[in-house]
Structures are given as C-alpha cells and as structure tokens.
Amino acid sequence: MELPLFRHNRPDRVVTFDEYREEGGFEGLKKAFSGMSPNDVQQAVLDSGLRGRGGAGFATGRKWSFVPRDLPGPRWLICNCDEMEPGTYKDRVLLEHNPYSLIEGMTLACYALGVRHAFIFIRKGYEKAAANLARGIEEAKQAGLLGEHILGSEHSIELDLHLSAGRYICGEETALINALEGKRPNPRSKPPFPAVKGLWQGPTVVNNVETLANVPAIVANGAAWFKGLALNPEGAGSKLFCVSGSVKNRACVELPIGTTLGDIIDGACGGMRDGKKFKACIPGGASTQFLKPEHWNLPMDYETVAKAGSRLGSGGVIVFDEGHCLVEATLNLINFFARESCGWCTPCREGLPYVKEILTRIENGRGEEDDIAILREHVKYLNYTFCALAPGAMAPLDGLLRDFEDEVREHIVKRKCPLK
Amino acid sequence: MPKLIIDDIPVEVAPGTSVLEAARSVGITIPHFCYHPALAIAAACRLCAVKLLDGPVKGIQMSCALPAQDGMVVSTTDPEALKMRSLVIEWLMLNHPHDCPVCDEGGECLLQDFTIAGGHSRRRYQGKKRTFQNQYLGEGIHHEMNRCIECYRCVRFYQDYAGGTDFGVMGSAGRVYFGRFQEGALESPFSGNLVDICPTGVFTDKTGRFRARYWDYQFAPSICQHCSVGCNTSPQNFERETIKIVGRRNDQVNGWFICDRARFDKTYLNDPQRPREPRLDGATCGYDVAVDAAAKSIREFVRQHGADKLAFVGSTRLSLEGMILLAQLADAAGGARICYFGDAGQQQGSMAAAKLLNEENTAYVKDIEQAQWVSLHALDLMEEGPMLALAVRKAFLAGAQIFLVAAEALPARDVLPFKYTSVETLNQVPFEGGGKGVIICGAGSKDPDLLAEMASSGAKLVMLQPGPNGFAAALLAQEHGAAPLKELVAARQVRGVVCFEADVPEVLLADVEVLANADWRREAVTDTSPIFLPTTTWVESDGTAINFEGRAQRFQRTRIAGLPLKGLDPKYYGSATEAVSLHPPRVHRKEVPGGAERDAWRVMAQLIERLGGEPIEPLSGKWSSLKSLDPEGEGVRIFEIGLGE
Ligand SMILES: Cc1cc2nc3c(=O)[nH]c(=O)nc-3n(C[C@H](O)[C@H](O)[C@H](O)COP(=O)(O)O)c2cc1C
Ligand code: SF4
Ligand code: SF4
Ligand code: FES
Numbered sequence A: 001m002e003l004p005l006f007r008h009n010r011p012d013r014v015v016t017f018d019e020y021r022e023e024g025g026f027e028g029l030k031k032a033f034s035g036m037s038p039n040d041v042q043q044a045v046l047d048s049g050l051r052g053r054g055g056a057g058f059a060t061g062r063k064w065s066f067v068p069r070d071l072p073g074p075r076w077l078i079c080n081c082d083e084m085e086p087g088t089y090k091d092r093v094l095l096e097h098n099p100y101s102l103i104e105g106m107t108l109a110c111y112a113l114g115v116r117h118a119f120i121f122i123r124k125g126y127e128k129a130a131a132n133l134a135r136g137i138e139e140a141k142q143a144g145l146l147g148e149h150i151l152g153s154e155h156s157i158e159l160d161l162h163l164s165a166g167r168y169i170c171g172e173e174t175a176l177i178n179a180l181e182g183k184r185p186n187p188r189s190k191p192p193f194p195a196v197k198g199l200w201q202g203p204t205v206v207n208n209v210e211t212l213a214n215v216p217a218i219v220a221n222g223a224a225w226f227k228g229l230a231l232n233p234e235g236a237g238s239k240l241f242c243v244s245g246s247v248k249n250r251a252c253v254e255l256p257i258g259t260t261l262g263d264i265i266d267g268a269c270g271g272m273r274d275g276k277k278f279k280a281c282i283p284g285g286a287s288t289q290f291l292k293p294e295h296w297n298l299p300m301d302y303e304t305v306a307k308a309g310s311r312l313g314s315g316g317v318i319v320f321d322e323g324h325c326l327v328e329a330t331l332n333l334i335n336f337f338a339r340e341s342c343g344w345c346t347p348c349r350e351g352l353p354y355v356k357e358i359l360t361r362i363e364n365g366r367g368e369e370d371d372i373a374i375l376r377e378h379v380k381y382l383n384y385t386f387c388a389l390a391p392g393a394m395a396p397l398d399g400l401l402r403d404f405e406d407e408v409r410e411h412i413v414k415r416k417c418p419l420k
Numbered sequence B: 001m002p003k004l005i006i007d008d009i010p011v012e013v014a015p016g017t018s019v020l021e022a023a024r025s026v027g028i029t030i031p032h033f034c035y036h037p038a039l040a041i042a043a044a045c046r047l048c049a050v051k052l053l054d055g056p057v058k059g060i061q062m063s064c065a066l067p068a069q070d071g072m073v074v075s076t077t078d079p080e081a082l083k084m085r086s087l088v089i090e091w092l093m094l095n096h097p098h099d100c101p102v103c104d105e106g107g108e109c110l111l112q113d114f115t116i117a118g119g120h121s122r123r124r125y126q127g128k129k130r131t132f133q134n135q136y137l138g139e140g141i142h143h144e145m146n147r148c149i150e151c152y153r154c155v156r157f158y159q160d161y162a163g164g165t166d167f168g169v170m171g172s173a174g175r176v177y178f179g180r181f182q183e184g185a186l187e188s189p190f191s192g193n194l195v196d197i198c199p200t201g202v203f204t205d206k207t208g209r210f211r212a213r214y215w216d217y218q219f220a221p222s223i224c225q226h227c228s229v230g231c232n233t234s235p236q237n238f239e240r241e242t243i244k245i246v247g248r249r250n251d252q253v254n255g256w257f258i259c260d261r262a263r264f265d266k267t268y269l270n271d272p273q274r275p276r277e278p279r280l281d282g283a284t285c286g287y288d289v290a291v292d293a294a295a296k297s298i299r300e301f302v303r304q305h306g307a308d309k310l311a312f313v314g315s316t317r318l319s320l321e322g323m324i325l326l327a328q329l330a331d332a333a334g335g336a337r338i339c340y341f342g343d344a345g346q347q348q349g350s351m352a353a354a355k356l357l358n359e360e361n362t363a364y365v366k367d368i369e370q371a372q373w374v375s376l377h378a379l380d381l382m383e384e385g386p387m388l389a390l391a392v393r394k395a396f397l398a399g400a401q402i403f404l405v406a407a408e409a410l411p412a413r414d415v416l417p418f419k420y421t422s423v424e425t426l427n428q429v430p431f432e433g434g435g436k437g438v439i440i441c442g443a444g445s446k447d448p449d450l451l452a453e454m455a456s457s458g459a460k461l462v463m464l465q466p467g468p469n470g471f472a473a474a475l476l477a478q479e480h481g482a483a484p485l486k487e488l489v490a491a492r493q494v495r496g497v498v499c500f501e502a503d504v505p506e507v508l509l510a511d512v513e514v515l516a517n518a519d520w521r522r523e524a525v526t527d528t529s530p531i532f533l534p535t536t537t538w539v540e541s542d543g544t545a546i547n548f549e550g551r552a553q554r555f556q557r558t559r560i561a562g563l564p565l566k567g568l569d570p571k572y573y574g575s576a577t578e579a580v581s582l583h584p585p586r587v588h589r590k591e592v593p594g595g596a597e598r599d600a601w602r603v604m605a606q607l608i609e610r611l612g613g614e615p616i617e618p619l620s621g622k623w624s625s626l627k628s629l630d631p632e633g634e635g636v637r638i639f640e641i642g643l644g645e
Helices: A017-022 A029-031 A038-048 A058-067 A089-095 A100-113 A127-142 A173-181 A209-213 A215-221 A223-229 A261-268 A301-308 A327-341 A344-361 A368-379 A389-405 A405-414 B018-027 B078-094 B110-118 B155-163 B193-197 B262-263 B285-306 B320-332 B344-356 B365-369 B387-397 B411-415 B450-453 B472-482 B486-488 B505-509 B523-528 B600-610 B621-626
Strands: A076-081 A119-121 A158-163 A205-210 A238-245 A252-256 A277-282 A316-321 B003-006 B008-013 B049-055 B059-062 B074-075 B139-142 B169-171 B178-181 B203-205 B232-239 B240-247 B309-314 B337-339 B374-375 B401-405 B422-423 B436-443 B460-464 B496-500 B513-519 B531-534 B543-546 B553-554
Touching: A017 A100, A017 A127, A029 A100, A038 A058, A038 A215, A038 A223, A058 A100, A058 A205, A076 A100, A076 A173, A089 A100, A089 A127, A089 A252, A089 B387, A100 A119, A100 A158, A100 A205, A100 A209, A100 A215, A119 A127, A119 A173, A127 A158, A173 A205, A205 A209, A209 A215, A209 A368, A215 A223, A238 A261, A261 A277, A261 A316, A261 A344, A277 A389, A277 B285, A316 B600, A316 B621, A327 A344, A327 A389, A327 A405, A327 B008, A344 A368, A344 A389, A344 A405, A344 B078, A368 A389, A368 A405, A368 B078, A389 A405, B008 B018, B049 B078, B059 B078, B074 B139, B078 B110, B078 B169, B155 B169, B155 B193, B178 B401, B193 B203, B193 B240, B232 B472, B240 B262, B285 B401, B285 B496, B285 B513, B285 B531, B285 B600, B309 B486, B309 B543, B320 B543, B320 B600, B320 B621, B337 B472, B337 B486, B344 B450, B344 B460, B344 B472, B365 B387, B365 B436, B374 B387, B374 B523, B387 B401, B387 B436, B436 B450, B450 B460, B472 B486, B486 B505, B496 B600, B505 B523, B513 B523
Parallel strands: A076 A119, A076 A205, A119 A158, A238 A316, B003 B074, B309 B337, B309 B496, B374 B401, B374 B436, B401 B422, B436 B460, B496 B513, B513 B531
Antiparallel strands: A238 A252, A277 A316, B003 B008, B049 B059, B049 B074, B139 B203, B169 B178, B232 B240, B543 B553
16 A cells, blocks of 8 residues: 555655646545535544644644634644654655645645644755745645635635744744744743634644645545554554664655554664664654663554553654663753753753753763662653653653663763763 | 632632632742732743642642632642752752852842742752853843843743833743843833842842841831822831832732832932931021921011911922821911912812812723723823833733824833824824723823813823822812912012922022921022921821822831931041041930931921911821821722812
8 A cells, every 4th residue: 555645755856746746646635625525624634543743643633623613813724844853854854855745735734624824834954845845835826726716716725934943942832833923932831722822812723744744645545544554453544754873774764653663673774783783762752762672563653652651752763772872862862952941941941951960970970879869850840841842851861760770870880881 | 719728728719810829818828939910920930839639630730820720629738749849949049159148139039038948958969050141231220140040020021011122031941041132221111120020139229239138128118209100119228228119019009010210219318418407597406496486487477478478388299298287387377378389280280180080080000901092191101100101001912092192292202111193182082982991191281171171081081190299289279279389479479488398499489588498308499498497208207198090098107317327427427537438426326317307297287386276187187087098008099088079
C-alpha cells in the first residue's frame, strides 16, 4: 500500500504542481468540494484515528470538534511549522519535497472548520520550505484550488505564510499565537484553550505540518483506508520518523504506524553504525524518555510507546550506542531547553540551569551523592510549570534516572565519566 | 456562591474568586509574588502552589490562577505544596544577591518575607550567580536588576495598567531583563509605582534611598494634596523628614496606585527654608505672643475701619476644619468677610460644580472605568487629575470611546494613556441621553452655564476642583456667602486681610493691609505681614478633605512638625561656630527645633478665644457625622450624609 506523505517525493528535488496533480493530488479537495459537507470532512478525520504529529498526539478530529461553530467573528487555523525539537526534522523534509499536501490539507481543514484565513507559522532556517510553500500557494490559487471561490464554490480561503524569527517556545501553540499577534512568545494560560479563544481571541486550531498533510489522503481514500495503513490494530496511518545518531543511514522515513523500533533502525536505516550495539534511543524528540534494548520489538505507536514509559512524540528518533554517555547526552538536551526557556515561570527559567549545573558537575567528575535526589526533585516539581516545555525537558532526565541510574552513580563514585 | 474547604475551614466566596483570595478571606496568606489584585493573572512565579485533595481538580495547583469551585478541598500545608514553595524560593535565590543589608528594600521586601515563609534556608546550588547591568531610569527611580525575581509585575503595571511604552521586558530564559531599550528617564507619569509594585529591591525610590529602614518610619494614613482627586497615601517619615511617599489602597479613589507628583513632589515638605518660627515685626517670637498680637491687631483694625472692611482669607489648601473655623473666626471678629477663593472665575465654577453635583449624577471612579464613552472637556487631565487618566484607560481598554472636547492647546495630551477622538464641542460627542457615559471637566474658571449644560446631558459627571479641597471651599463659600478676594479688593470693599494658607496674588497686596498671615510655605504675603504664624503641612496635621466627587476623607498627622534632623542648622548642635553637619544635636532642649508650627484650624480656634468667642468643635452640627470618619476607610460622599445641595 502506498503511504500518503512521501508518495510524491522525488529523490533530488521538490515535486512540481503538475506532477502532484497527475499523481492524484488535490483529489481529496475536489471530492470534498463536490458533495462532502464540512461535517463530513471532519467526521472522516475523526474516524480515521489521525492523531496530532506535533508531539502531544491528540486526536485531530476531536480537537477540531472543540471549535464552537455558533460564535460570531472569524475562526482561524494555524499550521505549526516551528519544528525546533532536537532530533526532529520531519516537517522540513516533508516541505522541501512537497508543499502541496500541506496546502491541500490546510484547505480541507479550513473547509471543515469554517475558517476563511489560515496561517503557516514557519521557523527561521526553513527558507527552502518556505519558498516551496510560497510558490505552491500561488500555484494553487492560479488553479482555483485556493483563494476566492475555490473550485467555483462560494468558499474562499486565504493562506498566509509567516516567517518567524525562530525560538523553540514559538512551537508551543499559545506562545505561537502570541508571536503571530506580534507579542512576546510567552505561552498563555489554558484554559481557555485555543480552540475556544486563540488568535485575536477567536477560536483557533493549531496543527502540526505532518498532521495537516495527512488530511488529503484521508478525505480522498476514506477513514478506513487510513486506519488500515497501520500495522497494529490500535494505530492509524503512517508516521514520519526522522532518525539520527548511531545508525548507518540517518534519514527521515515514512513508515506505517506500528513499525517496530528494530525495523526502523535495521530496516529503514540500515542498522547500527559501525556494528555498534544499541544502547538506548529517544523515540519522539528531545522531550521523551529513553527506550532500551528490551524495546527493540516495540511497535511504534502512541499507545504502545506510552505503555513502555515514553512517548511517540514527534517521531524524532535519536539512537545511542554503547559508547555514548547518556549523562552527557541528557546534559546536551538540557542545555538546549535551558537556553530555550521563555523565562516566564520560575521552575523552568531557574530550575533548568540548576539541572544543567548539576549534570555538568556529574559529567565532569564533580558530582555528589545528594545530586541525584536534587535531580529527582526537579523531575517531579518541574511538572508544575506554566507550559509543557519544562515537563518535556525533564523527560530525558526522568529516563536517565529511571533506566540509567547506575551509570549516573558510576560518574559520581569514580569521579569521572566512565565512558571517556 | 462556591463553597470549598481550605485547611479544614469551610469558605464561601463570590463566583470567580481565586483560591488564593478565598484563603485570604479566612486569614490564610498563601505566599505569592506575581499575583497582584490590580493586575492580570500571570501565574508565573509558581509560589502560590497549594494541593487540591479532593473535588473537581486535584493535585498541585497555582492558587492565584484557580477559581474557587464547589467541593474543592484545599491544603496549603500539604508536604508536596510546601516542597514546591520551598523549591520556588530556592530557584529564585540561585541568582539573588542575598545582600539585604545593602538593599534599600530590606525590611519592606516581599521576597524577604516569603523566603522566610518558604522554608528554604540552605544553599545547595554550586553555580555562579548571574549578574546584570543596571540602567539610569531618571531621578525618581533607582534600578538594580540583580535583585529581580522575574514576577513580571512591573511590565504588567507599566505597560498594561498604565499604558507606558518605554519600559518592558527583554530577552528570554535566564536573561530576561526589565528595563528600557536605552538608558533614560522613564516617561510614564505613573512610573513611581514600580517602587511599590516590585516585590523586591529592583526599583527603589531614588529620592529617599538609604535614609531609614521601614521599621524606623513614622507613618499614618494620609491624603495627597496635589489635586482634587484625593489619592490615599502613606508618607514615610524619619527624624522629621518625609523620606518617601507610597500609595495606599482605596478602591473607591486611586485603587493601589498614585501618580509621580504625589510620590516625588515632596521637597517643599522638608525644606529647611520653610518659615517655621512665629514672627512679630520681623523678629521671631513665642507662638502665643504672635497670636496675642494678631488678636490685638484684628481688634484694632475693626475698631478703626469696621469689621466689614476686614476679610479672613483661606484657600482650597485649607482643611475642612480650617474652612469651618475661618467662618467662625470672621464672625468672632464682629462679622468680617470671608474668602475661600482669590479668583472670581474659580469660585464661580467651583460653586457651580458643587451645586450641580448630587449622588445620582456624580461619577464614581468605577463609573469612569465602566463607561461606554468618556468625554474630556477642555481639560489637561494629566495636570488636574492624573490618576483619573488610568480610570479612563480602563474604560478605553474595555472598548469605550474617548473624546477630547475643545482641547487643542493642551500640552500633556500626547501622554494620555489612551486613544481618543478630538472634537470641537460637546455636541459633537455622539451619545444618546447620556448612556453609560462620563463627562470629565475642570470646574474652576468654567462658565456655570456650560457646567449646567453638561449636567443636563444625563451623563455621569466629574468636575475637577481647583485645588485639593475645592469642593469643601465651594460648600462653605455657598453657606457663608463668601466672595472672591480679588473682587472685594477691586471694589475697595476690604482694606485689611488676615490670611490662612491663602494664596494672595502679589498685585492685591498694594491695595490691602495684611494684618497677619498663617501658612506653612512662603508666599508673597509672608514678607508683607507684620505677624507670621507658621502652620503645619498636610503630613503634619490632622484634617479632612473633600475630593472632586464630594468624598470626605480623613488624613492624619504622619509626623511631628519641626526641622528635619538632616541638615539641621549648626546652631542646634550646641555650637554656632563648629561645623558639625549631619550629627544629632549635642544639647538637650525641650522643644523640637522649628517645631512651633500649629495646625491652621487650631490657630484659628485660639484667635477666636482671644477675640472673646468660644471656638466650636469644627466637625459639629451638620458636619458631625464626619467626626467618626475612618482614616483607613474609603471615605464618605457627602451626599450620602445629607450634605451638599
Ligand atoms: C515547548 C513546546 C514546543 C513545541 N514545538 C512544536 C513544534 O515545533 N511543532 C509542532 O507541531 N508542535 C509543537 N509543540 C506542540 C504544540 O503546542 C501543539 O500541541 C501542536 O502544534 C498541535 O498540533 P498537532 O495536534 O497536530 O500535533 C510544542 C509544544 C511545546 C510545549
Ligand atoms: S515552562 Fe518554561 S517555556 Fe513554559 S512558560 Fe514556563 S518558563 Fe516559559
Ligand atoms: S523588576 Fe521587580 S516587578 Fe519587575 S519582574 Fe523583577 S522583581 Fe518583578
Ligand atoms: S502568585 Fe500564583 S503563580 Fe505567582
């Protein structure tokens, strides 16, 4: 079965508008506009079991259903392309090869949600993707697939590209909304959730690039088809896995949901690099706990990965081999999070540098036995922050202390990094 | 009305009340930094953590951001909540300089209080502290960024509440910085509130740094006397000097804040050059000697020229008590004339306003804040009633339309913290039957017909008085048929004046004889008058003032009168030759140096006695219900007690 996201990809260049159409692109849009009501589109997405690919894995159809339909004033759709989670680069690969699935998907989402104006919030550094999107939007408009009176209907949908200066926190949906409004990208308190009060206080849906790019195929082929793509019964659809670290071919690949970790590494990525032994991996971007060798045959799906004590997250898989120090790896991630904290709430702004200081000492052989307890306090109490950045930042540390406490302790006892 | 349980105490609160406020209502203070009742909820500091044991939400929650709901069972002392709070303190202390002894906030610092309350006392963090460069923010406010705990109160006040644009937060993560793009004086006329609102020592009052600690201060509830809004303040005094003035909460008047004039304009109170000694014919004398001489001079003048050629002159600076006794004094002198205003236009406008206003049509500050439209009529609001600009801003933010009528020549209009439409006449303000609208104008020098026209619009009215106690002056002028001094002098109806805190224009002095002058500041009359009786300022006296909306408010003596110890003339050190500045007096004396001043109304009472009368208790008769006015209360509008028109 052909997987929906990468099926139009050319190895060395972006697919053209004509190629995309010839290969069945914009069929979903046409189908929707000739006979499906907005509710039908939303129902298809709901039935398909599509879950948000931005990290939290929230059911997309359900999120859409939270948008009140009877409020006066405009509603908004925002595509989140701030992709800055370490280890995650799927949205870039997707858009550098094919901007059209996203454009079509957003048009369909607008149709379903009654949105007339949608935004793509794209981070700095993604200029190539942005150029593709800008061109794609123009082409779609020219072809009557976007803009005024789409396919001759009474529906008009506008799509705007917003190039952001780029901060990790801008990916948090409410901070993103503030940024789009021209304010400081501090998150907003929830509730109210964006679906009720978002951009300019109007109901707003924020979805990830990959989430929205799945919608055309769902509408074109039906919910059951999409569900059937997954290898396990609970799952639905395909997933982009962007793999980095100790594998032979570091690549972004599209695989059915439910593909096992081992199949991703050994199959799609050609196995471990230099015959090294798999020690651990972070399965879903920097804010997820480690998976271990015992998870080699774990089907990569939201439910099963959660049961294994981690999260599928964004699908950014970072693979570590036996030569990697996980204290150092965790410290590296904490460095990122400490730098990217927005600075709004105390635990994140001050707690992350605290953790960083402790991990730095441990890695440099100056750790103390009490440090582990302090780190554990942070893992627990950084859950009580204003937004999900700090709890996410604690996930790898949580994993480190849960699965590799011995390695941490060895650093402290030997007064040096045992792997150096 | 949600019912919940907090630390085993059943609590019932109004819907929308936060758990933090619900706890406060039963006497439990949950530590908090970012929460401030006047500002939007930030939920940033995470100090107010409590644990919800049962009910609709569970676990650790921020009590400032959690509306109380039925069935909640809240613990403020649960170990997990305590641990969270102590960790928040530990985090905030990672970078705090920890040098309270050299911080001017020490002793009045929320961070000190809640650090102690937080239970974190041993440093575990081994890293270095982050440091910042401070900025020059003008002559009012000193900046020490290292003390910042990033509660975001300052930005939320400066930008959101006060509409300032030149100060804000920059940077992210551990580098967030609260300041200006470039060093320079803060532009907002409300910038001084940063001192009050910052829970730690980032912003301190530059005009009074390191003079005294909080526990050294003498203070009492006071009322600002710079305009007729009547904001509530707490002057902080030390060794007979008013070191700082801070805002005092009154939700009916100024909320939590005051303008920069109220806070920083205080040098005149401490001025060593203030005339503080009673004088008779140019030489200092005992107070009673001067009072005797004044009584004698009055009697003599009345005998020679008749009482109706004599005027007792006050001003809108006098307290209500002084105004009442001034009338009795004129009476005791045999029926002399009374003036509360110098200028005819001012008196006319002020009296017209007092007459037009009543309980129904007089706007409360809340009415301004909730108005659908506000019209500012030929008025420099930042000059005549700055704090009301913040009330208008609230209305503006809530969607009200603001009009500036006939306001072309106003200098301060650019800094009004709201957007407005300029129109030429009131007729151009599009409203029907008043609606929920408010007209704000200055009453002084206004044509009474114009004021009457405004009053007939159906809108709520704000008529700002010329001077802090103008409303009271208007009421008494009405009651006693007082005339403006200028008019009396021009018509040659008076030939002699006795002045009490009167601002007599210099030009009039050529045409009248000044018998005696009582004041706390040097006026033109001070030098012409053969008798001078020093009086106390509003920070040194008890009294009552009536603000623009007819609200009577009591202010209390916040310190004793006298020369400030700092800069005391060397003669008080026991040696006239040795220069020993800044050292306390070396000789023991019974009187406070320069402390001879008396409250103006008390001087009047003494004069009444000398003239054979029996001084009345000022707040008696129809004023008697003001006698029990609570200086810490919200005051009372005189309409409610049957006074006014
Ligand atoms: C700190 C932080 C960073 C985030 N960054 C991104 C991001 O770069 N891209 C993204 O799609 N979602 C990101 N998210 C998740 C979004 O808040 C939001 O849940 C998501 O965009 C919803 O889309 P989805 O339902 O399609 O997954 C981030 C969340 C947090 C807390
Ligand atoms: S958790 Fe971090 S990123 Fe989120 S609001 Fe707090 S400081 Fe900002
Ligand atoms: S300067 Fe003061 S008010 Fe502003 S954030 Fe820092 S501690 Fe809070
Ligand atoms: S007071 Fe509640 S989070 Fe700051």
